[in-house]
Amino acid sequence: MLDAGDNLVATARNTHGLEDLSDRYTAQVILRPLDVTDFGAAQAAVDAAVERFGRLDVVANVAGYGNLGPIEDTSIEDFRAQTDTNLFGPIHLSKAAIPIMRAQGSGHILNFSSVGGRIGSTGRAPYSAAKFGVEGFSEAMVTELAPLGVKVTIFEPGGFRTDFAGSSQTIHMIRP
Numbered sequence: 001m002l003d004a005g006d007n008l009v010a011t012a013r014n015t016h017g018l019e020d021l022s023d024r025y026t027a028q029v030i031l032r033p034l035d036v037t038d039f040g041a042a043q044a045a046v047d048a049a050v051e052r053f054g055r056l057d058v059v060a061n062v063a064g065y066g067n068l069g070p071i072e073d074t075s076i077e078d079f080r081a082q083t084d085t086n087l088f089g090p091i092h093l094s095k096a097a098i099p100i101m102r103a104q105g106s107g108h109i110l111n112f113s114s115v116g117g118r119i120g121s122t123g124r125a126p127y128s129a130a131k132f133g134v135e136g137f138s139e140a141m142v143t144e145l146a147p148l149g150v151k152v153t154i155f156e157p158g159g160f161r162t163d164f165a166g167s168s169q170t171i172h173m174i175r176p
Contacts (some may be wrong), residue, residue: 002028009049031151036063036089037081039096046096059097060110061090061134066127079126086130091137098145111138112155 002008002025010018011034024031030052032045049056064086067078090111101107113134120128138154145152 007049007053009045009052011045031105034063036061036092037084039092042089042092043096046093046100050100054106056097056100056107057077057104058108058110059093060112061093062110062112063089064114064127064131066111066124066167068123071125072125074126079129083130083133084124086127087133087137090134094137094141098150101145101150107150109141109150110155111152112157113138114156 002021005028006024007028009030009032010021011032012018013035015031015033018031022031032048034045035041037117046056046059066082066086067074068084069078078105094109094111097109098109101109111134114127114131131144135154135156138152141152
């Protein structure tokens with residue numbers, strides 16, 4: 001994408017480790033820490049893209065994580081935190097981007113859900129619930145945004161090599 005000359009606002013909870021992108025593509029890349037659970041931060045990231053590059057063509061909602069544990073032993077706080085990231089993250093970024101894309105008459109929102117949004121997985125109730133929500137939200141956006149020239153694509157991958165089951169995951173104790 002960058003080699004093709006496109007621009008990028010690269011966001012992450014911690015942008016350390018992404019500096020090589022901004023070093024190699026100084027004029028094309030903005031690095032921006034982003035907590036997707038904060039609508040104001042999502043709005044600021046969208047605003048930074050438009051201010052620097054003049055438009056916003058694609059938003060990729062890829063943030064997510066899923067802890068492992070039985071419903072009974074997963075705290076309400078953990079349910080809420082996973083839902084805030086996995087469902088409200090895409091909602092926040094999409095809502096921030098839609099007015100820009102509406103004004104442009106074009107854009108594309110990419111929502112990375114999961115097979116967990118189609119099939120509930122044992123031990124992953126909060127994750128599956130949030131990803132089912134992403135599915136419904138995305139399907140509604142498809143029909144609402146099409147007349148505005150804005151496309152929405154939902155990705156529902158199964159397992160692949162990321163840190164999903166690594167350091168970003170907590171495994172809760174399972175009682176005997």
